[in-house]
Amino acid sequence: MSSEGSVEGAADPGGDGKTHSLNVCVAAGCLSSGSEKVKVALEDAVKSHGLEHECKVKGVGCLGLCSKGPLVSVEKENVVYQDVEPGDAAEIVESLGKEAVTRLKCDMESPFFTRQTKIVLENCGIIDPERIEDYLAADGYEALSKALTQLTPHDVVDQISKSGLRGRGGAGYPTGLKWSTIAKSVPDSTGRKFVICNADEGDPGAFMDRSVLESDPFRVLEGMAIAGYATGASQGYIYVRAEYPLAVKRLRTAIRQAEKSGYLGANILDTTFSFRIDIRLGAGAFVCGEETALIASIEGKRGTPRPRPPYPAEHGLWGAPTLINNVETYANVPAIIRHGGEWFASRGTEKSKGTKVFALAGRVRNTGLIEVPIGITLREVVFDIGGGVPDGKKFKAVQTGGPSGGCIPAEHLDMPVDYETLSRVGSMMGSGGMIVADETSCMVDVAKFFMEFCMSESCGKCIPCRVGTAQMYDLLCKITSGQASMQDLDLLIELCDMVKSTSLCGLGQSAPNPVLSTLRYFRSEYEEHILNKRCPAGVCKMSNEVVHNG
Amino acid sequence: MKAERPSDDKRWRLVDATMRRHGHEPNCLIEALHTVQESFGYLEKDALRYVALSLRVPLSKVYGVATFYHFFSMKPQGKHTCVVCMGTACYIKGAQNLLDSVRSRMVVEPGDTTSDGQLSLLTARCVGSCGLAPAVVIDNKVLGNVTESRLSETLGRSVEHEL
Numbered sequence: 024m025s026s027e028g029s030v031e032g033a034a035d036p037g038g039d040g041k042t043h044s045l046n047v048c049v050a051a052g053c054l055s056s057g058s059e060k061v062k063v064a065l066e067d068a069v070k071s072h073g074l075e076h077e078c079k080v081k082g083v084g085c086l087g088l089c090s091k092g093p094l095v096s097v098e099k100e101n102v103v104y105q106d107v108e109p110g111d112a113a114e115i116v117e118s119l120g121k122e123a124v125t126r127l128k129c130d131m132e133s134p135f136f137t138r139q140t141k142i143v144l145e146n147c148g149i150i151d152p153e154r155i156e157d158y159l160a161a162d163g164y165e166a167l168s169k170a171l172t173q174l175t176p177h178d179v180v181d182q183i184s185k186s187g188l189r190g191r192g193g194a195g196y197p198t199g200l201k202w203s204t205i206a207k208s209v210p211d212s213t214g215r216k217f218v219i220c221n222a223d224e225g226d227p228g229a230f231m232d233r234s235v236l237e238s239d240p241f242r243v244l245e246g247m248a249i250a251g252y253a254t255g256a257s258q259g260y261i262y263v264r265a266e267y268p269l270a271v272k273r274l275r276t277a278i279r280q281a282e283k284s285g286y287l288g289a290n291i292l293d294t295t296f297s298f299r300i301d302i303r304l305g306a307g308a309f310v311c312g313e314e315t316a317l318i319a320s321i322e323g324k325r326g327t328p329r330p331r332p333p334y335p336a337e338h339g340l341w342g343a344p345t346l347i348n349n350v351e352t353y354a355n356v357p358a359i360i361r362h363g364g365e366w367f368a369s370r371g372t373e374k375s376k377g378t379k380v381f382a383l384a385g386r387v388r389n390t391g392l393i394e395v396p397i398g399i400t401l402r403e404v405v406f407d408i409g410g411g412v413p414d415g416k417k418f419k420a421v422q423t424g425g426p427s428g429g430c431i432p433a434e435h436l437d438m439p440v441d442y443e444t445l446s447r448v449g450s451m452m453g454s455g456g457m458i459v460a461d462e463t464s465c466m467v468d469v470a471k472f473f474m475e476f477c478m479s480e481s482c483g484k485c486i487p488c489r490v491g492t493a494q495m496y497d498l499l500c501k502i503t504s505g506q507a508s509m510q511d512l513d514l515l516i517e518l519c520d521m522v523k524s525t526s527l528c529g530l531g532q533s534a535p536n537p538v539l540s541t542l543r544y545f546r547s548e549y550e551e552h553i554l555n556k557r558c559p560a561g562v563c564k565m566s567n568e569v570v571h572n573g
Numbered sequence: 574m575k576a577e578r579p580s581d582d583k584r585w586r587l588v589d590a591t592m593r594r595h596g597h598e599p600n601c602l603i604e605a606l607h608t609v610q611e612s613f614g615y616l617e618k619d620a621l622r623y624v625a626l627s628l629r630v631p632l633s634k635v636y637g638v639a640t641f642y643h644f645f646s647m648k649p650q651g652k653h654t655c656v657v658c659m660g661t662a663c664y665i666k667g668a669q670n671l672l673d674s675v676r677s678r679m680v681v682e683p684g685d686t687t688s689d690g691q692l693s694l695l696t697a698r699c700v701g702s703c704g705l706a707p708a709v710v711i712d713n714k715v716l717g718n719v720t721e722s723r724l725s726e727t728l729g730r731s732v733e734h735e736l
């Protein structure tokens with residue numbers, strides 16, 4: 024299973040005797056732009072041109088540039104077609120092996136394609152996510168087999184530590200350290216430890232985990248199995264949002280195929296290691312992304328968090344030591360084990376290694392899924408890869424970290440994107456949502472938007488979060504309707520501090536962040552609303568009516 | 574003791590199958606409720622009672638769980654559903670205006686169903702199509718880059734022509 028052995032010649036991309044492969048993106052974005060119809064049209068065109076033996080049409084995961092969908096790529100030829108319509112099918116099929124259809128071609132030399140570095144997304148858009156054969160042809164399960172046959176569990180943890188990988192779920196906790204804690208914990212009285220994959224993706228404006236699950240589900244399963252081997256667990260759970268039915272379906276298919284092929288279940292690859300994975304569906308509660316709440320939810324309860332310590336590493340699911348990592352964290356693992364920790368650590372910055380997947384959205388020309396080396400500047404992401412703000416509008420801020428993060432203004436565009444720098448400027452890396460706002464957005468309104476979110480997602484268990492977020496929301500409503508005084512602003516700041524320092528879990532502790540960061544960089548907008556009863560962006564409707572609690 | 578099915582509706586078999594798959598363990602409560610909602614469209618009181626009895630979980634706890642999670646609905650849905658995404662990406666791109674336009678055009682508040690039972694208007698916290706914001710999901714089909722005129726045209730086509 025050496026990597027050289029499995030690289031296919033350019034003339035036979037699928038290893039199945041066919042010369043060409045047309046890969047149609049069937050991930051959520053392109054599906055809603057009508058890619059299913061394009062796929063059918065291409066299949067018909069292949070048939071009507073009598074090319075069934077030379078060309079196949081394959082449904083693949085996200086090709087990245089969602090704003091230009093439906094996307095079709097010609098495998099191994101570095102050609103991606105954008106805005107494809109069923110009527111273009113014949114022309115595309117006729118061009119195979121000849122000059123590509125210029126009219127539909129994406130510019131592959133544009134920074135959107137050239138500035139990315141793909142580790143997590145290396146198979147996205149290339150393999151068929153519903154066929155394990157495709158994953159195997161792309162070096163899939165090489166890492167698991169290497170771990171089981173050549174490495175001890177201790178070696179595996181060692182490689183992960185060496186890689187410098189940090190949790191991609193938001194907080195950036197060193198993954199190797201977490202794994203070694205669980206590896207050392209004593210199993211519960213019935214000998215159990217658990218591995219959980221957090222696929223709750225609650226940040227409202229982010230879809231990285233969804234795309235990974237829909238485009239390359241086996242990769243996550245492989246990462247979890249390696250984690251099980253390293254930590255001594257034999258049961259894994261994936262906690263995935265019910266709002267992602269396609270991801271759930273593809274995961275179910277992937278688990279079934281992996282079990283059938285002996286990569287999951289009892290005695291994996293004929294070793295003594297056994298590992299099962301079950302799916303648990305979330306039910307639309309943001310707080311369930313928090314690890315202790317997630318565990319409560321898997322146990323069938325209301326998803327409310329509990330104080331830590333004890334951390335799940337010692338006392339997790341059903342009281343047993345439990346490893347919880349994010350989807351993207353696990354998706355990095357197979358590559359690290361295949362190439363070694365040092366290979367991974369050679370990318371990124373001193374304290375933040377590797378790459379990060381971002382969901383680029385909002386007021387930016389190229390929206391979609393990107394993977395970039397950590398340490399790239401925000402300017403490169405927004406203006407080079409993203410192509411800047413459309414319609415001649417002016418850039419105002421980029422929001423990262425979702426409801427726990429903040430808004431970063433133009434003056435910080437040249438700073439590197441890494442865990443430490445983002446927190447220093449009052450935001451956070453978060454799970455990877457990156458939303459660009461231009462001059463048409465009001466920053467006070469954005470702060471109110473996130474506060475409304477935190478208020479309604481607060482689980483109600485602790486008072487600072489339950490009552491504090493509602494109070495802060497009321498104050499923000501007062502400001503955005505032109506009824507607030509400067510004392511209200513002082514009160515808001517005081518509440519931010521109180522809620523931040525006294526809430527039980529990360530939801531409340533970070534709920535004030537969007538307010539604090541917009542106050543830090545856009546204080547004049549708050550003051551305009553308060554002193555001159557005017558919304559500079561023209562978003563807020565100033566009125567003299569009484570404010571209602573939303 | 575085996576709980577008695579609330580009716581001889583065949584869909585209860587699906588609910589039973591889910592509970593059986595998990596050995597009627599109390600911790601499969603959420604899975605069971607998912608199956609009820611998938612099969613019946615919402616969580617009826619009878620269903621909550623049946624699941625509580627079958628899993629030997631107090632009804633109060635079942636109710637607590639059912640109302641904690643936003644995904645579960647205790648009200649029947651209209652014939653069609655229109656979900657306006659109010660996630661960050663969609664909000665920045667004007668989802669509020671879309672929501673307001675459906676509200677006034679169809680005379681329905683978010684979370685409610687029109688009086689003729691034709692359309693339920695719902696909001697979501699990101700449907701995962703942020704690259705195509707603003708997004709609206711009509712009858713499980715995601716529409717991207719939605720404008721007010723396109724939305725009203727689509728709603729007109731799928732809902733109103735049946736009136």
Ligand SMILES: Cc1cc2nc3c(=O)[nH]c(=O)nc-3n(C[C@H](O)[C@H](O)[C@H](O)COP(=O)(O)O)c2cc1C
Binds near residue numbers: 221309312313
């Ligand atoms: C309110 C709240 C919501 C969270 N939501 C998520 C989420 O959607 N996905 C996720 O992976 N982590 C989320 N987390 C972080 C998890 O608690 C946990 O730190 C993470 O899953 C650990 O994995 P990692 O080390 O691989 O990042 C959330 C935390 C809080 C406080």
Ligand code: FES
Binds near residue numbers: 660664698704
């Ligand atoms: S914010 Fe609307 S789809 Fe993500």
